[in-house]
Amino acid sequence: AQKITQTQPGMFVQEKEAVTLDCTYDTSDQSYGLFWYKQPSSGEMIFLIYQGSYDEQNATEGRYSLNFQKARKSANLVISASQLGDSAMYFCAMSPGWNTDKLIFGTGTRLQVFP
């Protein structure tokens, strides 16, 4: 079964520190994509970062990086230098297979950044 697991319902981090949000996935497909989205209280899902299953290097986008460990089927999000505005829900998602566009989401992690 194709599934995304996020085991941390909530995380706290102090401003300017780094934080890692965990994500593991399950798929039998060889080709797939992994995504992280941020959902602030306004409700909009904001795309953060993408990792393709065949990408050998970990993806980075500004303060966001994706720690991709294919053998472990993990795709953890690392946020460096946390800011108060980073407080939000974070969802890991997978797009399985070659010909599917639907995303499978995890249950999310609520991150709270404190001063």
Next chain:
Amino acid sequence: GAGVSQSPRYKVAKRGQDVALRCDPISGHVSLFWYQQALGQGPEFLTYFQNEAQLDKSGLPSDRFFAERPEGSVSTLKIQRTQQEDSAVYLCASSLGTRTGGESPLHFGNGTRLTVT
């Protein structure tokens, strides 16, 4: 507009009423998706359009749910005879290409929060 626009932002319906939720995708975006997000959960796929063609409706929970995108831009999600279990946030997303990836990620709207009483 610059982003995906959904209306109404909030909808309260009495059980048994029909509702219609609207989505205006980003101009030029080929792909359009509807997701349902229950409280405290991640979004769950409902249906997918490529232009006006509904290519996948495997996530629609029952035949009370119907979606259309007749001219390949604006889409409407209709729920007939609403039930309490339909209460959720309904998210619309669009993407430029036909394959979701880093170069064509999904862009989501703010969602419509549906409450069925």
